[in-house]
Amino acid sequence: MPEEPDPKKYHVLSSSMKKKLALFLVIFVFIISPLIMVKYYELAVTRPSQTANEATIDIGKGDSVSEISDELYTRGAINSGFLFNLYVFLTKSDKSLQAGIFTIPAGTSIKDLVEILKEGRDDKKITFIEGWRVEEFAREAAKAYGNIDYKKFLDLAKEHEGYLFPDTYLFNSDIEEEELVNYLLATFESKTEDVFTADKIKKTGLTKEQIIVLASIVERETRTDEEKPVIAGILIKRLNEGAKLEADATTQYAVALKEVCSNFYDQSDNFCTPTQEDLMEMDWWPSTLTIDDINFENQYNTRKVTGLPPAPISSVGLSSINGVVNYAETDYYFYLHGSNGDVHYARTLDEHNANIANYIN
Numbered sequence: 001m002p003e004e005p006d007p008k009k010y011h012v013l014s015s016s017m018k019k020k021l022a023l024f025l026v027i028f029v030f031i032i033s034p035l036i037m038v039k040y041y042e043l044a045v046t047r048p049s050q051t052a053n054e055a056t057i058d059i060g061k062g063d064s065v066s067e068i069s070d071e072l073y074t075r076g077a078i079n080s081g082f083l084f085n086l087y088v089f090l091t092k093s094d095k096s097l098q099a100g101i102f103t104i105p106a107g108t109s110i111k112d113l114v115e116i117l118k119e120g121r122d123d124k125k126i127t128f129i130e131g132w133r134v135e136e137f138a139r140e141a142a143k144a145y146g147n148i149d150y151k152k153f154l155d156l157a158k159e160h161e162g163y164l165f166p167d168t169y170l171f172n173s174d175i176e177e178e179e180l181v182n183y184l185l186a187t188f189e190s191k192t193e194d195v196f197t198a199d200k201i202k203k204t205g206l207t208k209e210q211i212i213v214l215a216s217i218v219e220r221e222t223r224t225d226e227e228k229p230v231i232a233g234i235l236i237k238r239l240n241e242g243a244k245l246e247a248d249a250t251t252q253y254a255v256a257l258k259e260v261c262s263n264f265y266d267q268s269d270n271f272c273t274p275t276q277e278d279l280m281e282m283d284w285w286p287s288t289l290t291i292d293d294i295n296f297e298n299q300y301n302t303r304k305v306t307g308l309p310p311a312p313i314s315s316v317g318l319s320s321i322n323g324v325v326n327y328a329e330t331d332y333y334f335y336l337h338g339s340n341g342d343v344h345y346a347r348t349l350d351e352h353n354a355n356i357a358n359y360i361n
Contacts, residue, residue: 046111049107056104058100069085077104078110078113087110097114124172125170127167128166129315132166133313134160150280156178161313162212164315204236205236206324210308213308213311213313216316217250222320223343228320228322229323234330238333249314253285256282256283
């Protein structure tokens with residue numbers, strides 16, 4: 001005969017207890033749990049992203065929210081693609097996201113990020129190349145940004161030749177000439193701060209301004225970073241000994257405008273009036289130099305004048321500045337690049353002439 005259950009061993013829920021438990025479950029499922037999830041959601045969308053670096057994203061016209069979230073997650077701009085999609089859906093922001101290039105600061109929350117993407121800042125990328133002169137900077141800026149006037153930019157930038165830092169930038173499409181020039185100047189100062197210390201400048205025997213002028217020549221005269229200190233050393237040696245630098249780049253700089261402005265760099269007033277269309281289409285570095293070009297009387301043409309040009313001839317990158325600051329002392333007095341691009345050094349004029357015969361086709 002089976003034993004009867006011990007009422008002390010088994011607890012049977014009463015009808016009232018069952019009702020209380022059911023009520024608690026209903027409250028938890030339909031009230032407490034949603035409140036917890038809402039609170040978590042609010043914290044999650046306002047929490048800074050965990051990335052330590054800013055991210056750049058290019059949103060194309062017609063990109064879906066999921067495509068945008070995938071790109072943001074890949075770039076490390078968000079912690080969760082699902083949470084981004086959910087926030088966009090709940091805030092009905094999908095139709096407000098703009099196309100363009102956006103820079104997302106490190107630690108931006110999803111909520112703030114969506115606001116950035118809704119602003120439609122339309123940042124545009126631009127690259128200024130090492131060795132460009134200010135006319136080339138002006139041409140590139142005028143092509144990239146509708147607010148930039150070629151001549152106005154040139155008027156502001158011309159006196160700062162060599163001090164506009166060449167790099168890839170992201171600027172808002174409505175940037176104006178003065179703001180752009182000032183940004184490039186400030187970037188130059190920031191990037192070169194550690195290079196232009198008193199000790200490093202003193203070691204060269206040059207002033208800071210002379211280093212930049214020489215670096216602008218080195219920028220145009222070299223093809224690899226390895227050449228820069230060697231060629232800088234050759235030019236400094238020739239400079240110190242009173243020999244002409246005879247750098248083709250300075251001749252190119254001096255004669256570039258001869259075709260459209262025959263009285264450019266006139267000895268009396270430096271007056272020149274080519275059209276903007278002429279300037280936009282110019283080849284600023286003519287590869288073929290004639291005898292007349294080489295003999296062109298001009299303060300920038302180091303084939304005719306002794307010493308440095310009065311100002312830089314191009315923009316300079318850090319490697320060219322470092323090449324001058326840390327120039328190499330060698331026995332060489334001459335250099336040339338052969339038809340295949342390789343550099344050839346010489347100690348004497350006879351060796352140099354032999355290199356010309358052997359390596360220039």
